[in-house]
Amino acid sequence: MTPSALILIGIDLAAALILSLGLYYRRHHRRDLVVAFLGVNVGVMAVAAVLGTAEVAMGLGLGLFGVLSIIRLRSSEITQREVAYYFAALAIGLVTGLPQTDPWPVAALVALILVVLWAADHPAFLARTRHQVVRLDRAVSDDDELRAELEARLGGTVSSTTIQELDLVNDTTLVDVRYRMPRPGARSTARVASAHAGTSLGSGATTGADR
Incomplete structure (x- = not known):
């Protein structure tokens, strides 16, 4: 495993913990969804890393979005906010699982996802x-x-x-x-x-x- 791949794994794990514990659990306190976000993120990252090409990963990403939509319809009801967290966890796992020679542009994309969710789900945003x-x-x-x-x-x-x-x-x-x-x-x-x-x-x- 290359050094850049190890850096991407570290970025993914850190981002998944920030997303699920630092943002979601701190504000909404649902332990079951923390497990789901972490599982989706790490699972997608592992599959994307094994498959390893951009063409395959694109099809994989679309397929996983479809699978998550079906899961949402057949499982207990979740809010649109929680759907956003699901897709953020999936997207972070997907972009960090792809082989990259330079991991830092990926780190910037991951940071952008986290910042947008932090701001959009902030209690002060459209609070009334x-x-x-x-x-x-x-x-x-x-x-x-x-x-x-x-x-x-x-x-x-x-x-x-x-x-x-x-x-x-x-x-x-x-x-x-x-x-x-x-x-x-x-x-x-x-x-x-x-x-x-x-x-x-x-x-x-x-x-x-x-x-």
């Missing part, structure tokens, strides 16, 4: 954007009424809604909603205004609990 599947306790078919209901319950500005189930018999609505939370300062102001409004109702107001 939310996605929920909500079941309302009444059937709502009007879009404007549905949006107002969701904004009142979720406390954010709704950007899109998709009604997945409108049950007129049981009087429920299942809706996929994407919304944006207000800034912390604005949220506190809204709470204070709501509290003042509730206080100003006086003794003539009746709440659901009072009834």
